[in-house]
Amino acid sequence: MTLTELRYIVTLAQEQHFGRAAERCHVSQPTLSIAVKKLEEELDTAIFERSKTRVYPTPLGQKIISQAQKVLEQASTIKDIANEGKNQLVSPLHIGAIFTIGPYLFPQLIPEIQQMAKDMPLYVEETYTATLRRRIRQGDLDAIVIALPFTEADIVTQPLYDEEFVVLMDKNHPLTQFTQLEPEQLTEYNVLLLGEGHCFRDQVLEACPNLKPSIDDPRGKIRTAAEGSSLETLKYMVASGLGITILPQSAAVGNHTTSLLETRPFKTPPTRTVALAWRASFPRLQAIDAVRTAITRCQLGQHS
Template identity: 35%
Template sequence: MTITQLYYVLAVAENQNFTKAAEKCFVTQPTLSMQIQKLEEQLDIQIFDRTKKPIELTEVGKKIVTQARNIVNESYRIQDIVDQQKGFIGGEFKLGIIPTVMPTLLPMFLKSFIKKHPKVKLKIEELTTEEIIARIKDGHLDAAIAATPLENENIKERVLYFEPFVNYIPKGHRLHTSKKINTTDLNVDDMLLLEDGHCFRDGVLNLCKAFKNHTDDKFQLESGSIETLIKLSDEGLGMTLLPYLHTLDLNNNEKENLIYFNEPTPAREVSIIYHKSELKMQIIEALQDVISSIIRGAIAFQNVQIISPLPK
């Protein structure tokens, strides 16, 4: 049994196709098939049910894939040990970022990180929290930046910063003339929200439902982007909540519609998250150091109340 054979098994399990798996592994399909067949013969079992289209794992195959993933991950740790011993911070690093963090945080830290750690080849994807958790579990992401806590036993979290919620309330709205508002003033029925699947939406709902009972989750409008929510709000279609960093790039007219909460300010916790196996920790720590040093000058709020990003 070899690490390479287990790597091929994981590729077929993911792609449910020998040809696609071979392409991902940069080998010919006969080579990949032969190695998996040799492993099956050695173990005297079938890992894959080849009669199914697409190919499926057998029951014992599912257990083998779980163990194979652990073994392959642990094999990567050997290179990690060598890199850490040499003080080397480099190589490919796959990072996921949730949509409501990507456009504001990435421009703040990316240039500084690349300049400080030029040997790291960052591959960055914008993904939902659900997609991030699945990819970290499967080993397709080294780390991610997401709203926490996620309460997932397979994932570790390092807090980067606390980002307050800010009210965006257009002229003519019942709360527009308020100097500051309380969370109890919010009414989810006149609020514009992001589409289902965004953790920021779930945070807003958790904030509203903590103080008022709403039996009907029907809203006037939902959108896929915060920018669209602002435009819809400007049209008098309702208020919305913004993450604090999104407010920094608003124009002067838009900033007149910002109204802050009384303390403790509702906020989301943003963390760098990674698998409990703790691979490539030297790069994760480098990211944390760069982001934390930059964000300190952007967010000065102290007295905050963390709102869960988990749907409830």
């Protein structure tokens, strides 16, 4: 068996679809299918059950896949060790961030890194926390920027900064008459939220628990919260008059709808803590330090 074959079965288990798994592995579907079948023949056991609609591991296959995941993680660590003696700022760094941070951080972070380490290009990725968790463990990403809480075995997490939440509304909205808002005031209006899977949605509901009863209101009244695919989508919806939303401060400005919108702080502002995380075994600590310093500079630039 090979590391490539192990990577194929791990990816196939995650996607439960040969086509999607092949696309992620950058090979053709027949290539991946043949490799998986070859490994099953070598091990003399069925790793996957196949149906017309999906592919899923057998009970024994699940154990094999779990062990394959550990082997891939260890192989990634070997590569990291081999790079220890090299200049840590001259090879690409793969960094990921959650959807509600990446679009607002990366445009500032990349120029900062270019000034500090011009020979260290950044591969950047935006996705869900759960996906970032998996990809950093697999070694696909070197560092991730997430919102706390975040715990994972053998992953180092360091807080970077706290960010307040603000309420975004149309400039003619009744709430603009207030300089500060209480969460209870929002229940009278349609509050637009991100969809399931976004940790920021959960943070908003934790900060404003009074919104929870309205999420699944089957009557579709004005208190029913709508769901958007991104913070930028929510901003467009607010600008068009569909309701109000709650955003992290960094996302509250920055597109051509800004002139149509206003923000208001909470009287007691809820916040999120943004953190940087990396594998404890990752040897390029100078690269991690560079990213941390660059993010700090980005934050200082926003508040200067």
